[in-house]
Amino acid sequence: MVLLNDHEGKALVILPANMLLNLVSIWKHSGRHLQPVRGRDAVKFFGQPALQTNAGQKKLFQLPVYIEQSIADYDKLGVVEPYTGLAFEAQKQWFQEHVSLCALGMTTNAINKQQPDGNDEQVITRAVERFTTLRIQQRLEDTLGLPPLPASMKKLVELRSDPAAGIDDLVPLVRGDASLAAQVMSWAASPYYAAPGDVHSVEDAVIRVLGFDLVVNLALGVAMGKALSLPEDMPRDAVPYWQQSVFTAATAELLCKKIPAEIRPKPGLVYLAGLLQNFGYLVLAHLFPPHFSLLSRYIEANPHMALEFVEKQVLNVTREQVGGWLLDNWGLPEVVVEAVRHHNDLAYEGLASHEAKVLHVASRGLRAREMADGPIELVPDRILAELQLTQADVDAVLEDVQESRVELDSLVHTIMHA
The missing domain is CATH 3.90.960.10 (YbaK/aminoacyl-tRNA synthetase-associated domain)
Known part of the structure; x- marks a missing residue:
């Protein structure tokens, strides 16, 4: 009704x-x-x-x-x-x-029967062709006018993908970028990380408070999110983009730490995937500005329906498809790309199977507490069993995140005003 x-x-x-x-x-x-x-x-x-x-x-x-x-x-x-x-x-x-x-x-x-066939790039191309009279003859990224990865972030991507990279590689990079250095200092001072004593330098922020993984992941997630503007006509009463991203990242990372070590995904990569799991939402707004308002109205009219089917009906393409495609185009680690692309697909068993399932569990738990958008959906027992998590584990993590909401909101504020 x-x-x-x-x-x-x-x-x-x-x-x-x-x-x-x-x-x-x-x-x-x-x-x-x-x-x-x-x-x-x-x-x-x-x-x-x-x-x-x-x-x-x-x-x-x-x-x-x-x-x-x-x-x-x-x-x-x-x-x-x-x-x-x-x-x-x-x-x-x-x-x-x-x-x-x-x-x-x-x-x-x-809805699925009327969707175009092909890989993600072909699906995106056909979806765009539906709304434009231009014949797409160039490479997709040129035709769509999507921005390249900011130059200052390319080195961060390289560091993220290099297993041998460490703090000695990261600190000079941060110190050499005034905007990034200011962000790192503000994150280190955030109540969520509760650093003992004052933070006096970039080295102090990276080494004593945040660590290599967190600095790289936060910087990448923020830079990519800010490469595209937040849409103006979003679904009313939706959880704001940056809040949802930070809540999902924090929840996914904490869930990761409860998974037994022998099957545990890397918490840093899961945190980055959590920050970017809704990135495709910004890409949809960028690709389809005249139609994004219509999408917002459809989402409001169908709170019971999985978002992917609303997006398929209105745009013929989903946020997971376009988000995963652009992150891959920008050279993000394959595990992160696959987790973002498939976290709503419970049949997915590829390279990032555990990472995707952690994001699935995190997002469904947050929805039930009105900290993320989408219909309320139960997580199948087999998914928890595969991750060797119990419902009590999930509930405990969600309680921790909810109790830290003020501190997480403070972190969101530093991200938005950096």
Whole structure:
């Protein structure tokens, strides 16, 4: 059950929970430009005490009602409102006199069937071709106008990929870049890292407080995130990009440390993948600026639906595809690229299988605590078993992250204002 509104007033949409609400279909059918209400407004509206009663629920269906035609023949429907979890049984007789039937939902199978075939680069190319009259004849990165990796970060990528690199290689690089040095000093002074005493120099910040891995990973994650602008018209009430990135990185790193040493991924690489796991979201906004607002409205209208299917329906490409492709193009370690690309694909068993699964567990746990965007999804027991984690391990990590939220927000502030 989804609440929409426009200048004429509110309307209800009812569709099967395994379907995506196709806003274009309802616009064409109704002749109205109905938009999903903000998440907080849905919570306020459906949280009214009257809607806990049968009389109030019946009165709710006096609004204009649009129902997916595939469920039109049922005499009663078990309805659920996704933002509040309000659930009850609605009788057909409540709305049969003023209901509109239309094909307004799409299953994930139907969405997948209309997607272009090919590898990620071919899929991205076809998605862009759908929205432009240009024939793409050059290499994809030239046609799309995506920025190159900032020059100052190329050496960091090399250090990240060099197993023999150490602090002696890193400190001169940081010291030689005034902006990076200022960021490192501010991170070291952040309450989250709780450095004993004052931090007096870059060497002090790197050696005593942060360490090689954290400096390289934070610097890379921040530089790449800042290479693309934050979109202006994001889904309303969404968790801000940098908060979500830092929360995911911190959670993934802590989960990593609870995995037995013999199968444990490298925490530093998992931290970097966590910082970048939502990077493709910025790339989508860069590639499709006229259509990103529409994507935002679809995300708001379908809080129950996995984001990849919303993105496939609106843009024919997902954030994981474009994010993984650009990170690979920029020369990030393959493990990081693969983890970002496949962390929502539970069938993936490649090079970064454990790293991807750690990100999956981290993101689902954060969603349940309203610290990340996306539908609430249970992590299959087999995934925890493969990582040799228990639900108690996951809950303990999430508690630690939630208790450190003020300190993590302080780190986000230093990142955004560096």
